Amino acid sequence: MKKANEILKHLLKPFDNELNKSRCLRKIIALMPQNYKKYVKKISYKGAILYIEVSHPALKTEIFYNRDKIFLIIKQMHRLNICKNINPTKIVTLYKYTPLPKPLKEIKFYLKEVKDFEIKAKNPHIKKKFEEIKKILKERD
DSSP: OOOHHHHHHHHHGGGHHHHHHHHHHHHHHHHSOHHHHTTEEEEEEETTEEEEEESOHHHHHHHHHTHHHHHHHHHHHHHTTOOTTOOOSEEEEEEOOOOOOOOOOOOOOOOOOOOOOOOOOOSHHHHHHHHHHHHHHHHHO
């Protein structure tokens, strides 16, 4: 009988390249300076372009002007034989305004007294259950 990790390796083998790429992108985010790391919403790699989506417009320009730091992080990873499959020639920073989520509406509900309610169920089994519930509710009052 095969072990669970062997089965998972077999199932995930077709997606291995994509999983490695996403791991590498997370490593790049982790190695970024702290003031960049906080505002990175999403990072993706397509072709030879590294797309970095940020949550603040000022950081978009700051990353654009300091993209050499990110290239340096990637070169250091390559020297350590990590993430050789990511080799961007260009870094694009993106910012898209997203409004703050609206607060949830307050849900109001009212408790009513338990009175004699009509049971409309046709199934005798369900009708019996409702009668038991009705009896329990009457005992509580």
